[in-house]
Amino acid sequence: MQILRKPNTTKNYIATIAIGEKYFTAWDKFCKINWIKYCQKYDIGLIIFTEDLISKDHEKWKKPTWQKLLIGEKILSYSIDAELICYVDTDVLISPIAENIFENYGGKKFGLISKRNNLPFDLNHTLRRLAHLRHNYYSNSYPLDSALFITIKDLYINHNLTPQLDEACMGVILFNIKYHSKIMSRWFNLYDRNTSSITNGGDQTHLNYLIQAYENPEWLPYHFQALWVYEMATFYPFLYYVENKSSLLLIKRCIEATLIRNSFLHFAGSWPESEMWKFDLGYQGSETEAELMKFSKYMELQVSGKPVGFIKPKSN
Secondary structure (H helix, E strand, C coil): CEEEECCCCCCEEEEEECCCHHHHHHHHHHCHHHHHHHHHHHCCEEEEECCCCCCCCCCCCCCHHHHHHHHHHHHHHCCCCCCEEEEECCCEEECCCCCCHHHHCCCCCCEECECCCCCCCCHHHHHHHHHHHHHHHHCCCCCCCCHHHCCHHHHHHHCCCCCCCCCECCCEEEEEHHHHHHHHHHHHCCCCCCCCCCCCCCCHHHHHHHHHHHCCCEECCHHHCEEHHHHHHHHCHHHHCCCHHHHHHHHHHHHHHHHHHCCEEECCCCCHHHHHHHCCCCCCCHHHHHHHHHHHHHHCCCCCCCCCCCCCCCCC
16 A cells, blocks of 8 residues: 555545556556646545455455455554545546545545436437447447446346446445445455456446445536546547547547546546547646646636627637
């Protein structure tokens, strides 16, 4: 465990798991600086776990994503003065103009972001576009009808779980270290390494069930975990069929535009669009940050609506 930053006036921490050199290197190169700047801006601590929190020989060892359930007790074991924890996957870009996620969280219940409800677009239409675009431009073997469209009820039944009312993406979870660490650790130990799931042994559906069956969680706004696969299919479908050699700048501009509208942008998934955060597009450089900060400052400007006459752009 590495403590990259300790807060001065709060007990709020962001924590992530980057087990394996591949995951740590990508996070370190494309996310680290903006995460640290975000934490400095709002006085948030930052912790990263780079080694398994449980031995690989242990019967309860599972895919590293499950180990997010152990970070609360691990932090407590180091006597760190923490209260609220926001777990964030390593493939999440944080906008330079992001809001403080802890100011939007009550701190008593689990905090989740739905991937099905209260979205700024029609989910069914977006999923239809996603299936069509992947099938036509990535692989004609990608099915036009698949579990991509599974209902909430059938999702849980498929895992032999009692259906719940919603589904969150488990790439961002907020919890109170005092109230939730022990129950999370117990949940981890309910399942062994042979646990199967629709996400190839991942925790997504099981953890949704466990949290929602335990309590009615606090649902935070979508912009705290915008999903790039949704954003790209909805707003930037042309990125599926542009030539790779000419698309890097275009991808950068589209992601920048998304970071104006959203605080956290999650590149969840295993298809090519979910790898776009790894391009060397300069999110940690001054150009992108300066553009977003310029827009943020403009949004603070009071406008009068007073007419100023007919204006034409200057010709180049």
